[in-house]
Amino acid sequence: xxxxxxxxxxxxxxxxxxxxxxxxxxxxxxxxxxxxxxxxxxxxxxxxxxxxxxxxxxxxxxxxxxxxxxxxxxxxxxxxxxxxxxxxxxxxxxxxxxxxxxxxxxxxxxxxxxxxxxxxxxxxxxxxxxxxxxxxxxxxxxxxxxxxxxxxxxxxxxxxxxxxxxxxxx
Numbered sequence: 766x767x768x769x770x771x772x773x774x775x776x777x778x779x780x781x782x783x784x785x786x787x788x789x790x791x792x793x794x795x796x797x798x799x800x801x802x803x804x805x806x807x808x809x810x811x812x813x814x815x816x817x818x819x820x821x822x823x824x825x826x827x828x829x830x831x832x833x834x835x836x837x838x839x840x841x842x843x844x845x846x847x848x849x850x851x852x853x854x855x856x857x858x859x860x861x862x863x864x865x866x867x868x869x870x871x872x873x874x875x876x877x878x879x880x881x882x883x884x885x886x887x888x889x890x891x892x893x894x895x896x897x898x899x900x901x902x903x904x905x906x907x908x909x910x911x912x913x914x915x916x917x918x919x920x921x922x923x924x925x926x927x928x929x930x931x932x933x934x935x
Contacts, residue, residue: 772817775819775879776817776819776822778930779819780792781926782922782923782926783919783922785922785926786918786922787829787918787919789804789809790809790810790829791809791812792812792814794815795816795817796815798813798815799813799815800813800840800841801813801828801837801840801841801842802840803837803839803840804837804838812826820870823870824866824867827866827870827873828866829842829915830913830919857894859885859886861897863886864897864900864903864904865904865907867883868901868903869904869916869920872905872912873919873920876920876923876924877927883898885897908920
């Protein structure tokens with residue numbers, strides 16, 4: 766287990782780690798809903814995560830890492846969001862775009878000692894589709910072996926921060 770004992774402690778360590786890795790990104794917790802505010806000529810980008818949930822922070826960071834420069838210039842990376850209560854078709858589209866970020870999130874969870882479970886962001890009771898779980902696992906393997914540049918920078922920096930500060934799994 767990691768030596769972080771509370772969500773607040775996890776979040777503070779993650780914020781500290783990400784500040785070292787991505788100094789031009791401001792991270793703020795305690796948001797009612799996650800949101801990415803694109804930078805302007807006079808401000809840095811701000812990544813808001815839900816409440817004080819470390820998994821929310823890691824999930825939003827995953828989106829940041831995979832968004833690319835063009836999408837990072839758009840609020841919420843230019844993505845659509847349909848709230849809970851989606852049709853089966855909307856849920857399928859959600860799963861298609863969520864597998865890769867959740868694969869990266871799973872790799873980050875592994876580094877910091879957090880339990881990962883797939884998120885469907887759906888309270889209908891429908892289980893995750895097999896294709897979603899398979900795509901998530903493929904994305905996780907990609908992130909462990911050959912992540913894209915920003916994801917690689919974040920994974921390496923997070924691993925280094927966790928080890929340097931005595932937070933690595935015992």
